[in-house]
Amino acid sequence: MKTCCKQQLLWFISFLWVVHVSAQDSLQVYPSHWWVGMKQTKLQLLVRAPDIRSARQVTLKPYAGVKLTSIHTYKNPNYLSIYLEISRTAAPGKLIFNFNNGATRVTQMPYTLKPRSTQNGKTRIQGITSEDFIYLIMPDRFSNGDANNDRITGLRDQSLDRSDYFKRHGGDLKGIQNHLGYLQQLGVTAIWLNPVLLNDMPDRTEHGYAFTDHYTIDPRLGGAKAYHELIDSIHKRGMKIIQDAVYNHIGIEHFLYRDMPDSSWFHWWPAYTNTTYKDQVLMDPYAALIDKKRMSDGWFTQVMPDLNQGNPYAASFLIQHAIWCTEEFGLDGWRIDTYAYNDLDFMNRCNKALLDEYPQLHLFGETWVHGIPNQSFFVRNRYNMPYKSNLPGVTDFQLNLYGIVPALTQGFGWTEGVNRLYLTATNDFVYTDAMKNVLFLDNHDLSRFFSIVGEDIAKLKMGLAWLLTFRGIPQLYYGTEILMKNFANPDGLVRLDFPGGWPGDASNKFEPGGRTDAENDVHHYVRTLANFRKNSSALKTGKLMQYVPEDGVYVYFRYDTQQTIMCIMNAADQEKELDMRRFEERTKPFTKARSVIDSTQKDITNKLKVPGKTLWVAELKPR
Template sequence: MAYRRIADIDFSELTRGPFHPSPDDWADEVLYFLLVDRFSDGGERGYRDNDGVLVTTGTTPPLTEAGHGLAVRTEADAARWRAAGLDWASGTLAGLRGKLGYLRRLGVTAIWVSPVLKQCAGQPTYHGYATQDFLAVDPHFGTAEDLRGLVADAHAQGLRVILDVVINHAGDVFGYEGDAQPVWTGRRYPVKGLRDAAGAPVLPVGPVPGVYPDGGVWPEELQGTATFTGKGRIVDWDRFPEYLEGDFEGLKDIALGEGPADDYTPSAALLALVRAYQYWIAFADLDGLRVDTVKHLDPGAARFFASAIHEFAQSIGKERFCLVAEITGDREFAYRTLDEVGMDAALGLADVQARLEGVAKGAEDPAGYFALFRNSLQVGRESHTWFRDKVVTSYDDHDQVRKGPWKARFAAGEPGRRLALVALAMNATTLGIPCVYYGSEQGFDGEGGHDRYIREAMFGGEFGPFRSRGGHAFDEEHETYRQLAGLLAVRRRLPALRRGRQYLRPVSPDGVVFAPPGHPGAVAWSRIFADREVVVAVNTDPDRARTTWVTVDAGLHAEGDMLTCAYSSEPAFAGGRVSVSARNGKAVQLTVPPAGVVIYA
């Protein structure tokens, strides 16, 4: 049922359980982030269902390479395709529910689902970050029961579900006097009224029960005059306190409370939002939340939210319920904030993404990427292993804030198209909780320069990937999908790849002169867990194989010891063995295929 007030929810009944337990260690997990509107509408044919059976019904055929670019052959076609990228594409929770087998066979263990709560009526907020009702699922996506069914099916498939949520702001639920979007100056602006179902700001700011569900803001506890800061939109995203108090363009900032973090007084709005998300955790049996825009929250508000959510989750048996914080800015700021507010992991945005992409494309010194995890003292930690489960790593996402106005996926153009596996391998086998952005396993390129182009509809429709229309991309025979599935299988099998310490290894083409990896060429690193070492090497040269000597731990290996190839992107190498030699202490000689990956253990 749909609730209009927090006060109407019977939490004693809601929390009877049983509930799905948390993982032993989130470092063991592999996340997959998707936008529900852009993932699946359930109308595909020619893919494998959750049990691996080929689906022959449905109306949308698989996309072929011949279909790439067909949606933009004429300017009229291109304009239609571009416009479709700004509107709802019609992906649903039911569609996602039918693709859980696709994700499980890929090796994903946890799905990060974009926000699904009800958006403002009549606004193209397909991304889900403009909530109008915090107690209802948006009908574009389905129903609350669809969300609960998705999570139950995911758990049955061995997958966990992390739901993306927002507490910093609501959608464009009210209008200022003059129907303008005033800029932040530090003062409150007069509010004209809450918006009705047609978007007009004509409703009184207060209880408006007669306009449910599309008018006003819900639950009812959020309809008071004190719910919003009302100070206009942010212009300087780094100026204090502007970035804490301002609106995100039309998205209205919520007043969450006041005071220092150690003595914070939560507002009635924050108390209502905490209770709303506790409801969803229990109702849907969620395993974690990704909390949007934590940088723009008072530290006290973020800490209050984290404490209340953790305690509630633990009270129903979810001992390691995961709160992933989106904290933009430099990493020192991000990790200090993470510690201060008590959330579990930070998204490795900006420098992590940029450096991983640069190394994978052979354009940047690998030392820069690996130093992000070794310079732990900069964030007040004695060991770089702190990063193991405290940072979620990726190289592509739906915003790409780091790239400014010109955005595209890693695989846009050369050499990214051919080096996609290298980036995925670095993401999957280096420190942090790896996260795959949907479509990366199919080589999506996201070319075009705008947010919309990195948010392709995987199921085709009017805004299909590779500038296509009407063809889906759930291809389990795609080379990148198959290779990533093999990599993730090895990650599951070898604890060192999930939990081990990490070392960038000196390499040598001749076994005599060893130096840090150059670029382009072979990049190698070790993960060591207890007395087990696993060596990973990638080749950032897309045209020719690289044979190189790689330094290994001299204390763990004797001359003549053998390492076995646990994975190779060139199947002929798999199972091969190399002998440890007394070079640069100890070393092994590895051959890495062009744009390829090998793992030896």
């Protein structure tokens, strides 16, 4: 998300309270409700109302299994925190808090404890594994299913201009729900959405990475009702949902910044200080303390205040929100934005809290860093270091930047071309479980892969075949299957609308008749491979064996006791002939190989010819 927000605003820091809460506003509480039967029995309620701190006494009406343990007040009189202990035996119902402001006024606050949700008697939360195929969507740019929410009265950003890629376009959650059939037919099993929380910022709200209210789903996307309906529809299809988390920062219009509980919720500097984006200092044995501080405590941009996760009240707010979203919506996974910029001890606590409550949940962090040691530092690894991450997986930038991209854009050399992909994969020994890493060709921050490979469809197919056959969890960015292109200069160019997602679009790429022959060809290619993968134990959970590339050809196998898949990547322009005796360790029981794409069969007992610019994927067959 490094390029998502380009605003250049004047820096202004003030330790005076900027209060937007009027005397007429009702009392607000975060989390807005909670559940009984949670493993975590302690709960922090952040209460916000004008001069709420002046309440002389806060009491809880007796409720079996729930105890008010303490109250915390803040410098800002508009906040206080209530701490509860909720027994495992507490029943669902309504708590009643009384705020006694003296002889003249007692304010009551009801608070709901709900029963935990299930689906067909089982937990809704299934988790994300290497058996899944993720499809990444920027909701504002995929499909407009409800034109009534395109503009919302009272929000700062009233733009609606599809000709400008920095303004809102009107895509929403209903639009995604309308096309779940398209995604399922494509072979997708999990959907990751760029952030869906409210971003009440003046502009550049289309990407969603500047939260202004953690407990409100953006009404321009349809709000909480549409989000519930979308996720329920996803789960009914046997598919899964991933939410995008942002812990490091918020939008500058967030009420927690404009009306902050106290200044210690954020990182401050004598003058505006940006993060250096230099993750290396976090593991550098020679690093200066000031460089470490600037990396972690510097602001991401001038309009994204940096949260102080060392503040226990702020940390609890963030962790409880993550648990709340998981339970409220039935999330199967979290992608964690700008992972390296967070307080890493906080991230370990947050990850543990989520995984203690939901062991099946998958968490993977954005690690847009350079170097395998750097990336593996942030995930479960085999290093003996003072800091040990408990993050299960990462977005595997190394196999993108130093793997598939050079494999298909460089000539073959000792460390170039397909050798670079091979060499990067050889370093998987650093991870505790590399199968939990998420593979991708591109995303909302990177240039479209089709453009990276020079709009060469053969090379795009090679990338897609690698994505769907290599180890890990594959992720496809929306529109790659219909040849969407452009370089991320600026980032808005890689976030264009999916054609056909809006009424009146010149073409509808959701339907075969709206696609060109080339687009249908690539779409069919993805669909064939992805649906084959759904039933392939070797590709979903099997082992990986790779061979040192020779003459520009890289060969790897995915295999288990039930199935063996052979993948031959010939990145050269010309046909290559392989002596199959070299691969007998994996091919010995087999004599034939059947193409996954077109079912053609070849003999593999002697020589095998593979066309240029091809990743030939074949299932091995016995005599």
